[in-house]
Amino acid sequence: MGAAESIGIKDFEGVELTGVRRLLLGTGQWKDHSRFPEWIPAVEPGLAPFLANKGVRLLGIDLPSVDFLDSKELPAHHALSGCGIHILEGLVLDGLEPGLYDLAALPLALEAGDGSPVRAVVKKKG
Structure with a gap:
């Protein structure tokens, strides 16, 4: 994706x-x-x-948040969660080409936590 003000449906045309x-x-x-x-x-x-x-159940992104950094209401977090989509933020995707990959991202079992650090790894399919 290139520079944009926001990420929306328009970015997935085609x-x-x-x-x-x-x-x-x-x-x-x-x-x-x-x-x-x-x-x-x-x-x-x-x-x-x-x-x-479309059947997506996890959205991973190479940004520290799916919302603007100064957001207090967190509309994207709530919308994604409300639709049953898990959020994986802060990914380092440098050098990763578009394609199909297997993903492993195991969270820590934090009591009363609303998130967790993970060690996310991908392996190219095929």
């Missing part, structure tokens, strides 16, 4: 999502992982039902 259960998005917006970004594009809440209707 993209075949049939059979995609876990969707990883590389925006390229967070270039220096040693520094927290000052700004990121947010996922539009309307994307959640669109992805859910």
Whole structure:
């Protein structure tokens, strides 16, 4: 994905999502992982039902959040969660080509936590 104000349905025109259960998005917006970004594009809440209707159950993204960094309401988090889509943020997808991959991202069992660090790894299919 290129630079954009937000990430929405428009970004998936012509993209075949049939059979995609876990969707990883590389925006390229967070270039220096040693520094927290000052700004990121947010996922539009309307994307959640669109992805859910396609069968997506996990959205992974190379940004520290699916919402704007200063968001207090977290509309994308709530929309994705409400549609049964798990969120995997902060992925490092550098050098990963578009394609089909197997994904392993095992969370820690944190009591009363609403998230967890993971060690996410992918392996190219085929």
